[in-house]
Amino acid sequence: MTDLRTISAVAAAFALAACGQEGPPRPGDAPAADEPETPAPVEEDTPPADAEDPAPPGSDDAEAPPVSPPPPAGLPAGWDSGPGNLLPGSSTVKESTGVTDPSVIVPEMVFPFAEGPAFANSQLFNPGGFGYASGQWPGPGGAENAAANFDYPWRDNFCEVRLEAKHVTDLCPGGRAHKGQDLRPKTCENAVHWLAAPESGWISHVGSISVNIMGAESGMKYKFLHVQMPVPDWVRTGAPVTQGQPFARVSNLLTASSRATTVHLHFEIHGAAEVDGRLHNGALPPYTSLVESYLDFTDARPGEIAPVAPVAADKCRIPQWP
């Protein structure tokens, strides 16, 4: 063990910090992180957005040349609820606002699902979710396979309510929050939908239900939680990955032996940040990075934008065990 001045100073600060904070959850504590869920009033669909065309030359009224009206395409208007716009009732603050800074933390990344469509919304506060803290933040209950879970709009849930000590974050009201973004794949089918590497880089850890990837270009670390286990053999610490490469499938694993959550990806981006002039190292808000990467994804694959018909509820729970 070193007694280096600087590292020791850190260690001393460490001890002080440890004394001053709540202990971590223990077995038997209330279930962790993403558990119950809550439905959410989902906004009604709005007509697809058509970008207004410039006027033809010589025209003063900006009317586009008369092209036969094609069928609507692309993402529906209002598909993105915006950064920090949490589902009402899912936050510790009345306004249900999270991090509204629109900065795209990682412009380099690609969308972390290998196929589309995909839907960013809360697994606790959308249909099939039962809220948080034994009803203190109630969820709607219902079925995981509800159409609303697999439809737009997207919702940021980085600052969604969480109270456990492990959910400490400097960035959200109250200092504790979800710290990631829930993303549902095309359907609720378990252990079917592939996850994709956001950047070329390396597998930095394979956990009991998680895979971490470090991006070679951005230097950011991506954490994928609720990953179906076992992962393919090649997915091991230190293995190189290529941007967009499928590496595992998303599941409903809450722990290595519990399928107590819904089929969804809990996605985190970790890196260093300057927050009000001080250094922060941890989870950063991924919502706008996901929006931008999804725009690129849907540009390339316009056939994978529209929601598909819901599958039967029992499909969400198969297989029962890893």
Place this chain on the structure above:
Amino acid sequence: MRVLIALAAAMLLAAPVHAQRNDPAGDDNARRIFEAIRDRIAGTGNDDNPDRPAQPSQGGVIGFEDIAPPAGASASTGAPLTDQYRKVHGVSFGGGASVHVCSANYDVRARIATACPYPQAASGQRAALHDVRAGGRAMQISFDQPVQSIAMRINPTGGQLDEEFIARATAFDENGARIAVSAFRFNWYQDALSWPTSISLRDDKTGRSFTRATIELLRVAQNNQPVRFLIDDLAYANAPEPALGRPPVAAGIADLDGPPAAGTGVIVSSPQIGPLQANLQKYPAPLRKRLDIDWDAVDADLAEQSALGIAAAAPSGRSARFVDIAELPLLLPTVAEPGSLQVFGNPDTMNAAWRHQGRDYGVYGSRLVTVIAPARGAPGVRSAITFSGTEDDLTASFSLYGASYAVTQYCRGGARADPDCYDRDRLGAVVESLAVVVGAAGRGRP
């Protein structure tokens, strides 16, 4: 190993560089420029003549002249553009593209009967249209054989005088990874007889080829909304064969390059790609800062370590070279199961992963920070050490030597099966046992 070397090389050279320009100085005759390009590839036969065999190892020019609307179709609808050029050129179009005649073409109702409102195309009579209402934000162009560069003229279908637009082309490799972006702003003016704006796309620095490109035109006055646009004379160059040297179309494109016309073009260089690209997107680019390292403090700790005989464990095999590219101090364990310590990263960030006594650990460090405003009501950074975790780990993060670090201990089989993984004292002991290491790049005190 080859894969890892290639990956590392890609990391070091990752910066895709591309250039494009607006009006080539003194020469805004698009047809002549593209004819010059065509001349350069004379003999390859890659023009619109479908009877000539393709020689995709060199490249070609597609002028859209041989596509006409189906009999009986309205001229205003154009002719769908999909895979008509695949057989000869190996090039396919997607995203709802169509070919239109460019001429002031008025029907009996005195309305424009074509989506191309210009009296002439960049060359010939026809141009290809991408309509966002039919196919999404971008025109999709796929290449059966990898290409090294592409270029084309691009025009809005109209606009206000001097209105600002952004043209953007993005290249993807066969895995779908984005490898290069070319983007620039220009002001549209009502010169219907010439197409002064061209966009090219290539990876100058690494020469990586690509198999798919997307083309977009964004209207600045509408918050960078994508709008419909026309392209004409798509020129492409396949990956060069050694005997050919510089690919002919790339040479032609190079002729188009040079200083951009004042106020209308931006040459994109690698450090600008992220911010510029994000500027073009829905949300803004991040503000990133590179932190200054307190090398004096590092040196003091290195000296003390040396005096105490403390040394970091040796990274396994190949990963040792990442120690040498790091331009920040690395924190590494002094004990690790043999062969388990792996280090990777880039000059500004480090990641170490190892196993000790059956448990996995990791250190992440960075001297590159993103400036972010917290949510209203957030506490901000309150203490020198912050603990956080997930179902799978506990992490302590802190600042040291001016950089930012996070040390993680992972649960064995998950937190429920391994409550000790949330033990802060245990994690504290790990932090305290770390040694500071400086590689070759760090010794240069960057």
